Amino acid sequence: MSLTITLTALDAARLLDATSAGIVLVGILIAGTRSIGRAVWLVAAQAILLSAAIAGVGLATHSSHLVIGSLVTLASRGIAVPLAIRYILRQSPVRVERNPYLGPRASLVAAIAIVFVSAMAIGNATLVGSVEAPRALPAAVAEVLTGLLIAMTRRKGLSIVVGLLVFENGLALVAFSLTYGMPFVVELGATFDLLMVVVVVGVYARRMLTVFGSLSTDKLRNLRG
């Protein structure tokens, strides 16, 4: 007994379109939450959606490198990175973003505005040659910008890292929606770099906890001029 999955290229494009919409929705939720722990799970959910889209396209186009790529994405961005951030978070005394420069409600509104602006700015652009998923690229650009918004308007070190991870998810979606990803060896290298960034974040989070007693970047304003 064998289970055959038949997906046409059009199905795959629709799947990518739908998951892009999901990723954007989750991105808005991330912008609107104070709890860093919840934000980390939502970042993981984005990565899982992304890897599902990659797997779908890989199955439809019979591309083994995409299927492997989706597993790599799931294992790194979907599982390893969020678990590592959760681990660091558990050592921190404060796990909510108390006093951001832009509050959760304002961030939520800003994130929605970003989605509309991206859709209007890129919706009609004919950049995409091979992919029939018109919502993927605007969604990807919206995630890149949402990630920047979060990273720039938060005070807690790990909130900033959450912003960075949303930004990275956005970049991965840009890569996928433009060209169905990059050459495999480049994807692997980029994933390795991301994992290393998280390791170094962990190293410095521990040092900041030891030296400053918290992960608040308010303590980081000694160097001027």
Next chain:
Amino acid sequence: MNDPVVAILVLAPAVGGLAAWRMRGQTVELIAFAAYVAACSAGVGLILAAFQTGHVTAFGGIVSIDALGAYVLALTLIVAGLALWASPRYIRHELASDGLRPHDEGHYYALFLWFMATLITVPIVDNLGLLWVAIEATTVVSALLVGINRSPDAIEAAWKYLILGTIGVGFALLATLFAYASSVQVLGESSDALNWTRLMSIAPTLNPSLLRLSFVFALAGYGTKIGLVPFHTWLPDAHSQAPSPVSALLSGVSLVAALYALIRFHLVAVAGIGPGFSSTLLVAFGLLSMAVALPFMIRQEDVKRLLAYSSIEHMGLLAVGVGFGGPLALLGVALHMGLHAVTKATLFLSAGELVQQYGSRRLSAIRGTITAAPVAGVALGGGIVLLGGLPPSGIFVTEFAIVVGGVTQGFFPAAAATALLLALCFVALAVHGSRIVWGHPGPVLAASNFDIGLALRLAAPLLAVAVLGLWTPGPLISALESIKAILGATGA
């Protein structure tokens, strides 16, 4: 045929780092030295071959070294050699004064070697995606080095560097993606679609709007790593807080590595859509960087921050020079890249020496070094004046060439602005430099003990920079000519 040599070049420091991690004392110094010598001998072979034959490839085209790549590789090896040579003295002092903990010694050399391995990878890969991976890896490894002493300021600097560097380089990934998208439209999903040599060969057929997007994001992304204003805010912190031999590597070669990446994108843009677009942006951001760095240099109180802001100024000048294009400015750019790397590395090494001796990094404390610490003091003070472009030293000649080159290329107002900014920077640096040497001596923590190695590694590079203005050896001239040919391959 070149595969094993390239493998030694990259793997020797990588494996040496693994071996060094848990070692201490002379053992770890020996491991680092051995790894460096192995990488260096492989590198010299490849560099000579690249200059003789014009092009060395290995691993089925993944590695491709042309004259420009070979030059950046040579600078990396030279500066890494100087910094590694200075490391034992610096690290022993830090260990003795409790600036570092005993097990940090092995970690320092391991990270140093890994940083070197990532820097070496940058100029030898042909694939723009792998180039991005290598540059991102330099950030990750060097961020660990910046904060190795665990002081609050160093942690702050390292954190900013890590976050801003990662976000910035993220934009460079977008640049790479747009370049890939443009090339996939022409080539299909071919494995060499991101190879720079391939992109150059099909550049005129690439989608112009994708190329423009690609260059803009490369400018913002690699511009962050180069320290171009307004993406520079992390640079003075990281370069001043890092251990001084690491500052030498950061300011001397990691900036050049990022500039190298940006130049590759610039050349694709020039070949695809003509020189107007990317050259104008380079000149504009280069001038902005020089103009913003100047007031911070004049009013600077911290010796290492002074050197860091000067790096922003010099990277700005190089961006301006690349933007000007034309044979004269490009020849100036090629030589200036090397002179700045060597000078700035030496200055950070002498500054590190003085900071340890005076127990302070304040320029108001490090004064009158002619009596208190003549070797490092004269190297720092004199070197700073050289760096400003003291005629007729090499740096004066290259700066002159870039300005005159700009005029001949028709960038008259920009060339005039460059000349004015260079003159003001010279005055600022000359004042700082003369105070360091001749000023009223401040209190010294530790008396200087004369060390022949120290004198040699500080004096020799600065003498070379001074002399190169008057006399340039023939092989160097022909090397610079072939670099200029790549930089101006399709421009002017």
